[in-house]
Amino acid sequence: MTRLFNEPSAFADEMIEGFVASHGRWVRRVAGGVARSTRSTPDTVALVIGGGSGHYPAFAGLVGQGLAHGAAMGNLFASPSAQQVYNVAKTASNGAGVLLGYGNYAGDVLHFTQAQEKLRAEGIDCRSIAVTDDISSAPLAERHKRRGIAGDLTVFKVAAAAAEAGYPMDAVMEIAGRANDRTRSFGVAFSGCTLPGAENPLFTVPEGRMAVGMGIHGEPGINETDIPTADELAELLVKDLLAEVPDGLEARGARVVPILNGLGSVKYEELFVVYRRVAQLLAEAGIEAVDPQVGEMVTSFDMAGTSLTLFWLDDELERLWSAPADAPAFRRGAVTAQALDASELVEALTETAAIPDATEESRAGAVRVLAALDAAKSVVDANVAELGRIDAIAGDGDHGIGMERGIHAAAVAAADAVDRGAGAGTTLHLAADAWADKAGGTSGALWGMALRAVGDAVGDTSAPDAAAVAAGVVEAKRAIMDFGKAKVGDKTLVDVLAPFSDALTAAVHGGGSLRQAWGAAAAIAEQSAEATANLLPLMGRARPHAEKSLGTPDAGAVSMALIIRAIHNTLTKENA
Secondary structure (H helix, E strand, O other): OOOOOHHHHHHHHHHHHHHHHHHHOOOEOOOOOOEEOOOOOOOOOOOEEEEEEOOOOHHHHHHOOOOOOOOEHHHHHOOHHHHHHHHHHHHHOOOOOOEEEEEHHHHHHHHHHHHHHHHHHOOOEEEEEEEEOOOOOOOOHHHHHHHOOHHHHHHHHHHHHHHHHOOHHHHHHHHHHHHOOEEEEEEEEEEOOOOOOOOOOOOOOOOOOOOOOOOOOOOOEEEEEOOHHHHHHHHHHHHHHHOOOOOOOOOOOEEEEEEEEEEOOOOOOHHHHHHHHHHHHHHHHOOEOOOOEEOOOOOOOEEEEEEEEEEEHHHHHHHHHHOOEOOOEEEOOOOOOOOOOHHHHHHOOOOOOOOOOOOOOHHHHHHHHHHHHHHHHHHHHHHHHHHHHHOOOOOOOOOOHHHHHHHHHHHHHHHHHHHHOOOHHHHHHHHHHHHHHHHHHHHHHHHHHHHHHHHHHOOOOOOOOOHHHHHHHHHHHHHHHHOOOOOOOOOOOHHHHHHHHHHHHHHHOOOHHHHHHHHHHHHHHHHHHHHHHHOOOOOOHHHHHHHOOOOOOHHHHHHHHHHHHHHHHHHHHHHH
C-alpha cells in the first residue's frame, strides 16, 4: 500500500514539486510537467515524453541531456491532458520540431494527438511515436494495438540520441520507429497496487498466484499460474520473447539489450537472481547481451511484478543506445551541460482566461449549467467505488477516480466562471478545459469534447434552449465518435451517448420542452447503459480481455447515464 501522502488529490502535484526540488540539476517545473534545467542545442529536434504519474522513473526521471527534453505528467495512472502536453512541448521546443513519445494507451493517444494538432497549427513540425512493445496485449497481426511498457526506454533513448546528434526530424522519426519495431516486452505480476488514500488495491492477484501478461495499470493478464521459481520465470519470459523475433532477424548471432524491469516491490536482489538465468538462456540461444539493464525502469506504485524487454540492435541503434546521457534515472558516459539562467528557471504560470461579454439571459443559463455540474459531481461522488469496481473487471479500475477528478475540476471552473459573469457557453468551455486537464485519460478527453461542443452550441448571447442543447449533444456525439473512433456496439460511452442524442433530438423536434425531452432521452440512456453488459469491448484497455467483461456494463456508459439522469433531476427542480 501507499503509506506516505497528505491529501490524496494533491499527491501528484506534491510529488512533482518534491522531484524538482531534489533534481534541480536536471529538471525544472513547467506548466504540465517538467523540462530540462540545462541548455539544449538550438535548431535540434526536441523529444517530449509523458504519461500518467505513478510509474517513476517513467517519465520525469528520463529528462536530461542525451535523453528527453521534457515530460508531460498526468495525474495518477491518467494520461496528461492535451494542454499539459502542449505546454511542455512549447517550453522544450528548440526550433527543429518536437517528437512526442508515449505508451500506446487510448487516453495518451487522444491527448497527445490533440496537442500535436495544436502545435502543427502554430507552424511547429510535430510528430508522434506510440510505443507498442507488450507482446501479451495483442497478437502480432495487431501490433499497432499493443501497449507500451518498459520498452519505452529503448525507443526514447535512441530517438533522443539521434536528436542530440543533430538528425533532422524525418531521420529521428525513422530511428524511433525502427527501435519500436525491434523492441519486445513481456511481464508478470504477483500483486496489485494501492493508490494514495485508497482503502483497497486498484487491482489484485490471488495469493500464491502469478498473473501472466498483466499490464502496468492492472489490465488483466492472458492467464494465471502458480508462482514459479526464479529460474522458471526467466525461462517463461525468454521463451515467449524468443518466439517473436522481429521480422528479418535471426536469434542466433543477434545482439540485444535485455532490460529486466521491476514494477515496484520486487527487490533488486530478486531481479538479479532472475537475470542470472536470463543471461544463461540468451547465451544458449546464441544471442549476445549488450549493456544489460536490471532495475526499475517503469513501475506501478507498490505493484509486485517484473517484465523482460529485448531490444534487438543494429549498428546504428547500438551506437545511439550507447551515446552519453545524463538524466535523474539514467546516466552513461560523460555529458557537459550548461545550466539555464535563473530567470529561465522560473515556472511559467497559466494566465487566467478573460471572460467574454454575455447577455443576462446567458448568464442566467450559466447558473443552470453550474447546477447541472454540481448535480453531476454529487452523483459521481456517490458512485466512485462502484464505477471503479466495474472498470476493474476487464480494465484498470481507475474510471471512478478519473471521473471524480474531472467533474470536481469542472464544477470549480464553472463556479469561478459564473462568479466572473460568464455566459453559458463560456462556462461550459472553461469547465470542459478543466475536466480534460485534471482528469486526463480517455474519459477526460471525451468529456472535455462533450462539454465544449454543447458550449459552442448554446453560446453567450441567449438562454440555452432545447434546440441549442440538442444540437450541442449531436455535435458532442460526432466529435467523440470521430476522434475516439468508437462506434455503437464497441462497449464504450458512445453506446449511451448516441441513442441519448438521437432520442433527445427526436423529442425536441416533436415539440417537447428541454425538461421533457431530456427526461425521455435519459430513460433511453439508462436502458442503453444496462445493455452494454451484453457487449464485448472492442476499444480501450478492456479490449484484450473482452470476455471478462461480458455480463458487466461498461463503466463509461454507466457514468454517462448517471450524469444524464442527475442533470434531468436539476431540470425537474427548476420547473417544480
